[in-house]
Amino acid sequence: MSKQEQAQAETARFSQQVQQGLAEAYRALLAFKKYKQSPVIISRGGQIVAVPPEDMPPAG
Structure with missing residues (x-):
């Protein structure tokens, strides 16, 4: 694996x-x-909006 490939893998x-x-x-x-x-x-x-936490989308 070249240095560039290693750097890309580390970045990923x-x-x-x-x-x-x-x-x-x-x-x-x-x-x-x-x-x-x-x-x-x-x-x-x-606009600044207050949203109930139940209405927020789940983490994905």
Whole structure:
């Protein structure tokens, strides 16, 4: 395996780890918001919106 191929493989692994970490953080955020019974504040179409955590899509 060349150095370039090794670098690409390492970058792909790192990207996958980051995506898994973000998905886990999102799951934890939704669990916390459900526990505290507080809305998730997001921007939707340039508007600030409070969304119940039950209405948020699951982490995927």
